[in-house]
Amino acid sequence: MPVQKILLYPHPILKKMCHPVAAIDRSITGLLQDLLDTMHAGPGSVGVAAPQIGVTLRVCVVDVSASRNGKENNHGLLQMINPEITKRQGAAIMREGCMSVPDYTGDVERATEITIRFMDGDGIHHEIEASGFEAVAIQHEMDHLDGMLFLDRIASLKTGLFRRKSYK
């Protein structure tokens, strides 16, 4: 499957609430593969959500196992259809960047431990507990499914939204 182009804000799809997947068919398995290929093509990317490639369905992929922040604590590749967070605990601030809002970062507060239910590409239901960076990545991708960007969650432009600029 081809690597898909990542939509950049202000593309309107990025602000849409995505629809649940009704049934797993070839189009959904194809979508999952597109998301995986696109994630692997993005330098340092640990997740991609369907709306980022123009599909308004509640599907995303996350894999933090190769990243410095997540390699010690992860579930490997997660292919999530209709994911739902059923429990959140703790809070921590991390500086997040997003492929759909390139060149900018923002300090975002997220739950440090979450429980997620989802269905994989084979239609099998899972419930897992995630923590640390993996939990942050999952929450970030799931925000995309609700039409939210990290810009919706930052409290202050002063704390790191913009890259430093030097006016010498």
Next chain:
Amino acid sequence: MSECRKENLAHFAVTVISKDRPGIVADISEVLFRLGCNLEDSSCTMLGGDFAMILIISHEKPFTKARLGDEFKLLHERTGLTVSVRALSEAEICPVKEEGELCLISVYGSDQPGIVYRVTKELAERKINIADLNTKLIGTKEEPVYVLMLEAALPDGMSVDDTAAVLEKLKKELSVEISVRVITPVSL
């Protein structure tokens, strides 16, 4: 022409420091809007009892600093606000990209002269680049506590631990607490 900005734009740095009151931002931005200026970047905050604004603005050429000066003179006569304008050269307007590991350094302790100087001097000598710096005086009138927080980009080869070690000796000299922690931006 700089490669990082649109062609045919004149850039200016505008600074305003005034006793705080409602309407300062509206007063300044109304002038800029009327002149057709773009507000490219800004930082506005309370410093003590004053409201401070730093703005980077642009306007299509031809446009002069004198034109801005005339408008702000009229604003001064009307509102008392004093505005300073400096024209920026092409070399000044290009953003410098972050390089190296980012860290957050917090320093706090009994108020005394020289905390900012001593800390930033140590950083400057090691080519550590400060991207953001804020200070506040907290505590009580009898026992004021000075708080300094800054964000810095470390040069290649320098770690957060190295930076903490550099600042360690200042802790005793200044009788302050100093902590250094990494800020790792994550790409999602």
